[in-house]
Structures are given as C-alpha cells and as structure tokens.
Amino acid sequence: MDLNTITISAETDSPEGLIVFLHGWGANAEDLASLTPLLRLPQYQFIFPDGPFPHPQVPLGRAWYSLETSEYKGLDESRQSLQDWLASLEDSTGIPPSRTILGGFSQGGAMTMDVGRKLGLAGLIVLSGYLHFSPEPVEDGLPPMLIVHGRMDRVVPLSAAIQARDRFQELGANVQYHEFDMAHEIRPEVLSLIRSFVVEVMSKST
Numbered sequence: 001m002d003l004n005t006i007t008i009s010a011e012t013d014s015p016e017g018l019i020v021f022l023h024g025w026g027a028n029a030e031d032l033a034s035l036t037p038l039l040r041l042p043q044y045q046f047i048f049p050d051g052p053f054p055h056p057q058v059p060l061g062r063a064w065y066s067l068e069t070s071e072y073k074g075l076d077e078s079r080q081s082l083q084d085w086l087a088s089l090e091d092s093t094g095i096p097p098s099r100t101i102l103g104g105f106s107q108g109g110a111m112t113m114d115v116g117r118k119l120g121l122a123g124l125i126v127l128s129g130y131l132h133f134s135p136e137p138v139e140d141g142l143p144p145m146l147i148v149h150g151r152m153d154r155v156v157p158l159s160a161a162i163q164a165r166d167r168f169q170e171l172g173a174n175v176q177y178h179e180f181d182m183a184h185e186i187r188p189e190v191l192s193l194i195r196s197f198v199v200e201v202m203s204k205s206t
Contacts (some may be wrong), residue, residue: 003049003085005035006033009050011042017099017122017202018089019161022046022108024128026061032105038191040197045093049085051107052078064111072132082115098205099119101198105147113164116196118141123201125194128153128184130160133165144175146197151198178190 006029010016019041021032029048036046053074055061064082067076090096097120104112109129116124117138125143145168149161158179165177178193 003052003081004048006048008033008036008046008048010045015045015093015095016043017101017198017205018045018047018093018095019101019103019198020049020086020089021104021125022064022104023048023051023062024053024104024106024108025063025067026055026058027058027105028062032108035186035191038188039195039198043194044198046075047089047093049082052081059062064107067107071191078111079115082111085120086115086119098189099202101201103127103194106130106184108177113145115167122205123197125145125197126161126164127186127190128161129164130156131164133166135171137171137201141170142168144176144191144197144201146176147176148178148193151179152182153162153184155184190196 023029023031029050033048051062053063055063064078066073100121101123102112102116102121102126105127109126110132112124112126114133121143123143126147128149132139147160147161147165150157165175169175180187
C-alpha cells in the first residue's frame with residue numbers, strides 16, 4: 001500500500017533529523033503540514049503521509065482505520081503499511097531511525113504509539129491520542145515520549161492520555177506528560193513543547 005505524502009525539506013543540505021507526523025481521522029497530510037513553519041525547526045526534514053483510507057463523510061479526508069464500528073476495520077493493513085513505509089525512509093532520506101521522530105494527532109497519535117514503539121526511533125509525540133492496543137514490553141526499550149492532551153477534549157477524553165502515560169511509564173518509557181485547558185486541538189503552547197522535545201531528544205541521539 002503506497003502512502004501519499006507531503007515532504008518539506010530542511011533548509012540545509014545535511015538535515016539534523018527527520019520528523020514524521022500522522023494526521024487525525026478525517027483530516028489529511030495538509031492539516032499538520034501547515035504547522036511546520038510555526039515549529040521553527042528549519043534544520044529538520046518533515047514528512048506528512050496521508051492515511052491509506054478515504055474518510056466516509058469528509059471530502060478529501062483520510063483515515064488510518066475505521067471508527068464506525070468497534071472492530072477498527074483496516075487497522076492491521078494500515079499498521080503493516082505504515083511500518084513498512086517508515087522502515088524504508090532511511091533509504092529514501094539518508095536519515096536513520098535513531099534520528100527520526102514520529103508524531104501524530106488523535107488517531108494519528110494512536111498509530112504513533114502502536115507502530116512507533118518498536119522501530120528504534122529517537123522519540124514519539126502523541127497529541128490528543130489514545131491507545132487502541134495493549135502495550136507490551138519492548139526488548140530494546142521504548143523511545144522517549146511526549147504526550148499532550150486537553151482537559152476539555154470531548155472527542156478523546158483526558159483519561160485516554162492518562163492511561164497511555166501510566167502504561168508506558170510502567171513499561172519503563174521516559175514520558176513527558178502535559179495537560180492544557182484546551183479542547184481537541186493544537187495550541188501554540190503545544191508547538192513550543194514539541195520544539196523543545198525535538199531539540200532535547202535529538203541532542204541525546206546518535
């Protein structure tokens with residue numbers, strides 16, 4: 001399964017790293033790509049993939065799997081295609097997983113935790129996300145994580161973020177956790193946290 005992507009090149013011939021962001025249910029790659037200038041990370045390459053499935057109600061909207069029923073139809077297929085695609089990025093970009101950060105919003109945050117925990121990445125960023133699986137120990141250890149959620153989120157409740165934080169901490173992950181008085185959205189203060197997290201984890205990555 002091929003994924004359509006938006007790529008934003010670094011403002012240098014030798015990027016310091018790669019940042020991949022996964023959009024939420026019913027959005028598309030352009031949704032998060034528009035935030036790139038606000039992150040103020042010109043030394044990094046960004047890639048924003050479209051989810052593989054069309055959204056059932058939103059024109060041009062995409063999805064990583066179905067939320068119409070509790071079976072999460074398409075999740076297995078989407079998980080595999082995303083894993084394969086992420087594994088191929090070193091060949092296409094020259095940037096290794098150890099210099100790659102995966103992030104996502106809402107359903108994209110769920111996919112980030114699911115797929116990103118086993119790939120040897122530099123870090124994971126989960127914005128308004130949730131667990132659609134039961135995390136288990138990872139032999140080589142878990143990457144550091146940034147989890148951010150709104151206390152007034154009526155789409156994905158705050159309890160979902162607390163559950164994810166607690167479970168990954170139990171498994172030994174280094175989790176930075178933040179709550180804000182916001183709804184299901186990305187506020188400017190969240191962008192500042194993302195930037196700080198990227199700078200911090202990349203400074204420790206080899």
